[in-house]
Amino acid sequence: MRKYFTDMLEAVVTVAKGMAVTLRHIFMPSVTQQYQADEKPEERWKSLIVPEGLLNARSRMRLHVKIEDCIGCKQCEKACPIDCIYITADKRDKEEAPIFASDGTAIKLKVTQFDIDMTLCCYCALCVYPCPTDCIVMTPEYEFAESVKGNFLYRFAKEKPSPPEPKKEPVPVAVGGE
Amino acid sequence: MITRARQIEMKILPVISAAVVVGAAGLIGLIAALPAVAGLLSALIEANVPEALRPAVARGLGVAAVVGFLSLFPIFAIWFERKVAAHTQDRLGPMRVGWHGVLQSFADGIKLLFKEDIVPKWGDQILFRLAPYLVVAGTFAAFAVLPWGDGLVVSDLNIGVLYVVAIGSLNTIGTLMAGWASNNKYSLFGGMRSAAQLVSYEIPTILTLLVVIVQVGSLNLQDIVLAQQGGLFHWFIFRMFPVNLIAFVVFFICGLAETNRTPFDLPEAESELVAGFHTEYSGMRFAFFFLAEYGAMFLVSGLAVVLFLGGWQGVLSSPLVPGTLSFFAKTMFLVFVQMWLRWTLPRLRVDQLMAMCWKYLIPIAFALLIVAGFLSLPS
Numbered sequence: 403m404r405k406y407f408t409d410m411l412e413a414v415v416t417v418a419k420g421m422a423v424t425l426r427h428i429f430m431p432s433v434t435q436q437y438q439a440d441e442k443p444e445e446r447w448k449s450l451i452v453p454e455g456l457l458n459a460r461s462r463m464r465l466h467v468k469i470e471d472c473i474g475c476k477q478c479e480k481a482c483p484i485d486c487i488y489i490t491a492d493k494r495d496k497e498e499a500p501i502f503a504s505d506g507t508a509i510k511l512k513v514t515q516f517d518i519d520m521t522l523c524c525y526c527a528l529c530v531y532p533c534p535t536d537c538i539v540m541t542p543e544y545e546f547a548e549s550v551k552g553n554f555l556y557r558f559a560k561e562k563p564s565p566p567e568p569k570k571e572p573v574p575v576a577v578g579g580e
Numbered sequence: 581m582i583t584r585a586r587q588i589e590m591k592i593l594p595v596i597s598a599a600v601v602v603g604a605a606g607l608i609g610l611i612a613a614l615p616a617v618a619g620l621l622s623a624l625i626e627a628n629v630p631e632a633l634r635p636a637v638a639r640g641l642g643v644a645a646v647v648g649f650l651s652l653f654p655i656f657a658i659w660f661e662r663k664v665a666a667h668t669q670d671r672l673g674p675m676r677v678g679w680h681g682v683l684q685s686f687a688d689g690i691k692l693l694f695k696e697d698i699v700p701k702w703g704d705q706i707l708f709r710l711a712p713y714l715v716v717a718g719t720f721a722a723f724a725v726l727p728w729g730d731g732l733v734v735s736d737l738n739i740g741v742l743y744v745v746a747i748g749s750l751n752t753i754g755t756l757m758a759g760w761a762s763n764n765k766y767s768l769f770g771g772m773r774s775a776a777q778l779v780s781y782e783i784p785t786i787l788t789l790l791v792v793i794v795q796v797g798s799l800n801l802q803d804i805v806l807a808q809q810g811g812l813f814h815w816f817i818f819r820m821f822p823v824n825l826i827a828f829v830v831f832f833i834c835g836l837a838e839t840n841r842t843p844f845d846l847p848e849a850e851s852e853l854v855a856g857f858h859t860e861y862s863g864m865r866f867a868f869f870f871l872a873e874y875g876a877m878f879l880v881s882g883l884a885v886v887l888f889l890g891g892w893q894g895v896l897s898s899p900l901v902p903g904t905l906s907f908f909a910k911t912m913f914l915v916f917v918q919m920w921l922r923w924t925l926p927r928l929r930v931d932q933l934m935a936m937c938w939k940y941l942i943p944i945a946f947a948l949l950i951v952a953g954f955l956s957l958p959s
Contacts, residue, residue, distance in 0.1 A: 410940060417924075417925065420924045420925065421920060421921070421924050423924075424668045424920060424923055424924040425920065427667070427668050427669070427670055428664065428667045428668050428920075429667075430667075430670055431670075432666070432667065432670050432671055432672045433670045433671075434670070434671045434672045436672065436675060
């Protein structure tokens, strides 16, 4: 019998506690970030990072490659868990003037193909960490929808592949008689 | 990318939302000036309408006012509820359509109007179509006796409380009908639960109503309000200290149960029964259920205000704000409390629901009635 009344009291007290919690939350600022639909897309994500700090600057969104810094080491390609990075690199001619990445690393390879298939990318950023010259980065830019699927294959390479060496005429081999 | 449609939207939406906000302010002003407006209208009727037709015209105007209010109120209440829900969960809620999403409900309403009206092939065709009207009619009809101000009531019934209780039960029939006619097990479950819930909770509701009635000695809602004249401490909730306060709490809990609001939303229980009794409904018929739900919320809150919180009596003995506005504000506060509770408490289980009613609320209500009866005996 005593429990009957203590139960009732407990119900009232616990409901009051719960309601106090929710009332506090009603007057708390919301954590939701509004989508800045009325700004230009290029400025939208920038306005989200600086200075409001709404979007974390380390957000993992669109991949970008600073191809001038790429030394063609293919470490990102190896790190990619789903193999969506395709790199082809040829040796540079010894005679050409030496070029360097922005951190001073000598670029010895000519990157003729640096493709990333963003439809496959899982935004894990594992390709970012091994890059010795920090040329592959994840930007906080989140708005890159396309209407054509092929446009998601990002081609970063600028160098043209060197023309294939002219095929040598097969040297006729003397066929011996019987 | 800013599309052309969005550009047009950006131009039009602020204008419409400003219009809506101004309209809402105007409506509140109209509510505040309701006695004057009613007086003006009655003078107009007396001047222009032959005597035989006067009661009919007056009632017609009253019905129009109730229907107009009950069509606009849910639109606001749904938006308000979504806002309360969102902010309880630290979200923002509707923000896109108009200023802070005030036009969201209008957009949803227009969308519902254009939806296909689907009737299940193997359902009961007539009952399926009839059910939403019954649910709405029950709620709308109960508004006839809700006193908005001194003499401001569509129909001044001397058995007002009995009428509200009786006509409010029409809701249950409509809900059960909807559940049955849908030919869907989830709907039927919802309908059955609704019937069981309503039948059970009617008892403590009426018992707590009686607590007030034994003190007033009248079933007329106007008389009940007039008995609370004289400021805050003459409201029933503060009289006979714990008795009426507990009666108010019990009445409010039962009101939640009768309007199928969380934590008693078992008939709709979306996590168990899809959407309960209105699973099969679409378009405008679905909107009617919503209309009825929010109308019922206002009705229950209004009734609680009339019975326990002094109706249109102000906080002070000489009113600073118009009585109608005071009534409206108190009712809106209770509507807010209902929403607040909805986003605080989880849903009860069926057996818990029944245990709460039969083991707790009904004995409490009986005890209160006995105490109130003894205390209000003429000495």
